[in-house]
Amino acid sequence: MLWLEMSRDADHGGPGWEFGTCLWSPTKRKGGGRWGYWDLMRRVHKGDVVLHLRGSTNRQHFVGHSIADADGYTTSHRPPKPGNWNHATTFYRVPLGDYCPFEEPIPLATLFRDHADKLTNYHHDHSPAGSTKGRFLFYVPQAGRLQCQNGAYLSELDAELTAIIFGSASVPENATQVATKSGLAKLQTRIGQKAFSDAVRENYAHRCCFPQCTVSDRSFLIGAHIVRWSDSPEMRGNVANGLCFCLMHDKAFETGLFVLDQGLHVIPTALAKVSLWAQPNILPFENQHIRTGAVRPSLTCLHLHWERVGYTP
Numbered sequence: 001m002l003w004l005e006m007s008r009d010a011d012h013g014g015p016g017w018e019f020g021t022c023l024w025s026p027t028k029r030k031g032g033g034r035w036g037y038w039d040l041m042r043r044v045h046k047g048d049v050v051l052h053l054r055g056s057t058n059r060q061h062f063v064g065h066s067i068a069d070a071d072g073y074t075t076s077h078r079p080p081k082p083g084n085w086n087h088a089t090t091f092y093r094v095p096l097g098d099y100c101p102f103e104e105p106i107p108l109a110t111l112f113r114d115h116a117d118k119l120t121n122y123h124h125d126h127s128p129a130g131s132t133k134g135r136f137l138f139y140v141p142q143a144g145r146l147q148c149q150n151g152a153y154l155s156e157l158d159a160e161l162t163a164i165i166f167g168s169a170s171v172p173e174n175a176t177q178v179a180t181k182s183g184l185a186k187l188q189t190r191i192g193q194k195a196f197s198d199a200v201r202e203n204y205a206h207r208c209c210f211p212q213c214t215v216s217d218r219s220f221l222i223g224a225h226i227v228r229w230s231d232s233p234e235m236r237g238n239v240a241n242g243l244c245f246c247l248m249h250d251k252a253f254e255t256g257l258f259v260l261d262q263g264l265h266v267i268p269t270a271l272a273k274v275s276l277w278a279q280p281n282i283l284p285f286e287n288q289h290i291r292t293g294a295v296r297p298s299l300t301c302l303h304l305h306w307e308r309v310g311y312t313p
């Protein structure tokens with residue numbers, strides 16, 4: 001899931017809580033009730049991509065995207081400038097990192113104009129915010145035109161809605177749009193990497209695949225590439241180029257403390273024999289089989305990993 005933040009200005013919550021550093025909202029409305037668009041904050045997970053829409057009514061632009069630095073949580077710490085949300089005693093907060101601005105902000109009005117029909121149909125199929133199946137959408141068709149949903153601070157963009165908004169058709173092929181295009185390409189890469197990582201973890205049933213490792217907590221798991229994203233364009237997004245490791249085993253594989261042979265057994269490298277960490281943590285598992293999922297790792301990718309870490313069988 002991709003998330004969309006709608007923020008009025010860059011100040012947002014004041015120092016430490018500014019736009020681009022975190023998402024935040026109250027946990028309750030003034031009268032004490034819950035608000036679905038705020039409760040979404042608890043569903044944001046570390047690594048999720050967040051898209052940012054900023055500006056006052058009718059002047060909003062998509063200005064950039066970032067990555068959630070941690071799962072969403074509840075806190076009694078207060079932003080220095082809670083503004084309209086001053087009533088709250090507890091807040092949701094999601095720290096953000098790696099904010100990447102679009103060189104050329106994309107006006108929301110243009111998207112509403114260019115994709116009115118598709119957006120209206122999508123809303124009709126997915127919206128009813130009151131229903132249990134509906135999505136919390138950032139816009140609503142009203143009196144024959146599209147406008148932002150009031151109070152939709154955080155909302156959901158699934159693959160279908162993202163494609164309507166940022167599908168290639170939305171970017172005209174002319175020179176002035178090159179900056180927008182490259183910004184969107186970077187966003188698409190982020191979305192693709194996130195989808196890959198999710199699919200790899202799913203393939204390994206959300207457990208580290210290293211022999212006898214029992215780590216299954218999602219905050220400690222990585223859906224990692226065997227061959228790096230930048231090194232193998234043709235294997236991008238292919239689950240056979242992925243392994244699900246805990247943080248420690250991911251680091252050990254990435255730095256070449258061990259490789260996997262053709263039969264998917266752990267083979268410690270020369271590096272492991274001189275590493276104080278690897279001696280008790282990798283060497284005892286020599287020749288043991290990793291746990292596999294429905295999609296097995298690609299041998300071509302494993303060979304490329306051997307090459308990268310300098311291993312010769």
Ligand SMILES: [Zn+2]
Nearest residue numbers: 208213246249
């Ligand atoms: Zn592990």
